[in-house]
Amino acid sequence: MPVESGNSVAARQAKQKRKSHSLSIRRTNSTEQERPAGHRDMLEGQDSRLPMPLRSNLLDLFGQIEREFENLYLENLELRREIESLNERLAGEGQTVDGGDLGKGALKTKASHSTSQLSQKLKTTYKASTSKIVSSFKATTSRAVCQLVKEYVGHRDGLWDLSVTRTQPLVLGTASAVNSIKFHPTEQMALTASGDQTAHIWRYMVQLPLPQPLADTSVSDDDVDFSDKDEAEGEADGPSECPTVRVASTTLKSHQGVVIAADWLVGGKQVVTASWDRAANLYDVETSELVHTLTGHDQELTHCCTHPTQRLVVTSSRDTTFRLWDFRDPSIHSVNVFQGHTDTVTSAVFTVGDNVVSGSDDRTVKVWDLKNMRSPIATIRTDSAVNRISVSANQRIIALPHDNRQVRLFDMTGVRLARLPRSNRQGHRRMVCCSSWNEENQTCNLFTCGFDRQAIGWNINIPALLQEK
Incomplete structure (x- = not known):
């Protein structure tokens, strides 16, 4: 579970108070590339x-x-x-x-x-x-060469999660009072998880061409429009009027605690949710009915993730483990428990191959082989707790967001490739909560968000020689 260094109790108490939805959906720009303000100020007038x-x-x-x-x-x-x-x-x-x-x-x-x-x-x-x-x-x-491309601002509170669509048009969604956001694999729908013990599915419409960012879409249980004067002033690049999505097309109810994360199964006909009630639920999207309840964790769940091509789910927990659930055979729901961390497992994600990568508050990231799950094949040791990680599909690069405001990149063997730039004028200024790759966009292929109320788009260039290794 994401916690802020030096103030973990306060961060968790703040998270428990989140009861409303607030998400921002923006169209990413595949052509515009801005020079970071920090570079421009430091190097202005220099001939190099x-x-x-x-x-x-x-x-x-x-x-x-x-x-x-x-x-x-x-x-x-x-x-x-x-x-x-x-x-x-x-x-x-x-x-x-x-x-x-x-x-x-x-x-x-x-x-x-x-x-x-x-x-x-x-x-x-x-x-x-x-x-x-x-x-x-x-x-x-x-x-590796890492360069800041774009800063997305407008939220009035810290960002917990962000997601990018897998298909055109490319859309970036950022979640603030909402615990997580995930886009449907093919349709214009977004799945959110909330502190009010529910998950919601929202339909949105993107029409081309539109300015970048597309819109600042705010959602709340009280139909409160957060696109007011204060927020408009905070988002210099946003449009003057922001359309809102007020009513969810589907509401998923059955959890007895905060819903901390949710994701679409391959095909988009079912979703899985993870909750602080120590269970994960599998729902049918069309009927909103509960299909399965996945139990076994001893403490609150922190994250859930689905495999991009197979009916597999991983759930992570504060009990220091994460579990693999197999729904490829409708009559068998096998489960495997991964043990190896010594503190909360904040996230576990699939790669395109047969690997799972897990991050933890114990300041380590572990790479696992689904064919041999007794011990990790690689362990990455860091100096700060690790939050919601992501792995690039093409380059197989792991992006690690940290409590200490850093974002680091490693390959699957545990070799450090880069640390994203961070200074007074560039990068995140507070805890980084989440990372998400977007390799469909060559200009801006990695996004991060955090408690500094902004999302940042980065251009990550990994030399071809390193990719071959």
């Missing part, structure tokens, strides 16, 4: 032939180097003061030890030994700092 992503990485790294050497300088001054204080103390001891003067040779030896220890400490600190800088340089410049 370096590519923009490389220049940005170099500026960031030089900033790190300056900060590290400033810290080393301050530590050096402090160590010098400690050496002087030690020498003064040793000199004083030399006059009184055993009632007589300490020999100059012994005093010099003792002071030299202490000075050597402090000097070694300085060398160790310097080596660790410079190694960190060099490692960061290698990770950010040699494996």
Whole structure:
């Protein structure tokens, strides 16, 4: 379950209060590519032939180097003061030890030994700092090029989830007071999960051509139109008037707790929902009837995901496990339990092949083989809790959104490819809750959202050599 670093209790309490729907559906722009404001401000007036992503990485790294050497300088001054204080103390001891003067040779030896220890400490600190800088340089410049393309703003609260349509026209949906949003695989319908113990299916209409973003569509149980003056002012790129979707075409009821996530099964005729009541439900879309209740988790569910081509479902939970449910045979609903995490499993997602990737609050991401589920085939260790991850279908790249505002990219073997840029002028400023790939759009192929009330579109360019590996 997504929680914000340093304030997990407050984040969970805030999540429990969410009882209304608010989602934003926007048309993504497949041709427009904007230079990040941070790059434009930092490099304005400079005459450089370096590519923009490389220049940005170099500026960031030089900033790190300056900060590290400033810290080393301050530590050096402090160590010098400690050496002087030690020498003064040793000199004083030399006059009184055993009632007589300490020999100059012994005093010099003792002071030299202490000075050597402090000097070694300085060398160790310097080596660790410079190694960190060099490692960061290698990770950010040699494996992938990441560039901010577009920022989508307008929500008045943090974003928990986002989704992109799989077919044309490409539409981006962002969820705020709603826990999750998923688009139908072929039709213009959106599935949302809410804190009011229900899930809803909404029909929308996209007509071409339309400005980008398409619209800011707000939904609430009280038919409240959130596209008011304050929100319009917050979204500089949005249209002056935002159409609203007020009535859901289908309401799915039967859970006894917050519905934290929902997804469409392959074909779009059934949906699965995950709830804090420790169960997942399978519904028929046409009749809205409950088909199956999936039980077995010991604590609240945090996420659910369906396989893109097969009738398979994975559900993750706070009980540190995630489960695989098989509906390929109507008479058999087999289940397998994946154990290996030590804290809440925040999400588990399928890849196009026979793999499942799971992320956890234990700061790890694990890659599993469906044919051999006893232990993960790869483990990625990070420095922060991992929220709702996503895996690109073509490049098989894992996008990791973190509590510490970072977004990192890894391949399926656990090799780090990149860290998305983040500074005062660029990137997320608070916890990143979700990531979603959109490889149909070559310009903007990855989206992220978080508690800073915005979604960001990125252009991720993985070198062909790395893709072959």
